[in-house]
Amino acid sequence: MSDLIEPSSDPLDALRGAAVAAIPIELAGQRVLELGIGAGATTRRLIAAHPKAEVVGLDSSGAMVFAARELGIEVQLARMEDPLPDGPWDLVIAVLAVQCLDQTQIKALIRRVRGHSRALVIGDRFDDGEQSVSLSAAALARSCDGALDWRDGSLAVVSATY
Ligand SMILES: C[S@@+](CC[C@H](N)C(=O)[O-])C[C@H]1O[C@@H](n2cnc3c(N)ncnc32)[C@H](O)[C@@H]1O
Numbered sequence: 001m002s003d004l005i006e007p008s009s010d011p012l013d014a015l016r017g018a019a020v021a022a023i024p025i026e027l028a029g030q031r032v033l034e035l036g037i038g039a040g041a042t043t044r045r046l047i048a049a050h051p052k053a054e055v056v057g058l059d060s061s062g063a064m065v066f067a068a069r070e071l072g073i074e075v076q077l078a079r080m081e082d083p084l085p086d087g088p089w090d091l092v093i094a095v096l097a098v099q100c101l102d103q104t105q106i107k108a109l110i111r112r113v114r115g116h117s118r119a120l121v122i123g124d125r126f127d128d129g130e131q132s133v134s135l136s137a138a139a140l141a142r143s144c145d146g147a148l149d150w151r152d153g154s155l156a157v158v159s160a161t162y
Pocket of ligand 1: 016036037038039040041042058059060061064078079080081094095096097100
């Protein structure tokens with residue numbers, strides 16, 4: 001993780017840092033789409049680690065879109081279930097976002113990403129009841145032909161390259 005981001009004992013910040021560390025490709029001048037960008041807590045880490053990446057975010061919440069635009073990047077009001085914004089993308093990343101989708105929607109999203117991006121990183125909470133991804137981290141890794149990169153209890157990061 002970049003020195004520009006303060007280390008944190010917050011497990012969700014550790015997850016965000018692990019997701020950025022798991023990015024499997026070089027991002028200088030490359031196009032990144034972040035799904036469920038929220039207020040940009042992961043984005044700040046990504047930009048600090050990859051300052052030359054061209055990051056576009058999307059979120060289904062207008063309030064979050066406005067908040068993330070404070071980072072000075074393009075952020076679209078859109079849903080992960082809908083067609084991805086025009087690519088192609090070098091990386092699609094989603095942290096604490098796919099937990100908002102059901103299993104069928106996650107698998108459909110993975111198929112869409114595969115057709116439009118060179119790499120995928122998903123960091124989320126798994127196997128932990130209500131606010132968690134509806135399939136295991138291992139099953140998600142299998143679904144996207146990827147690998148489990150990091151795990152801390154119910155939090156995990158999966159990445160894939162295509
Ligand atoms: C827990 S926040 C995570 C935000 C950020 N990725 C982070 O690391 O902190 C989940 C975000 O996903 C957004 N979201 C939920 N369902 C969504 C959907 N179907 N399509 C796009 N964004 C969605 C929410 O509005 C929220 O901003």
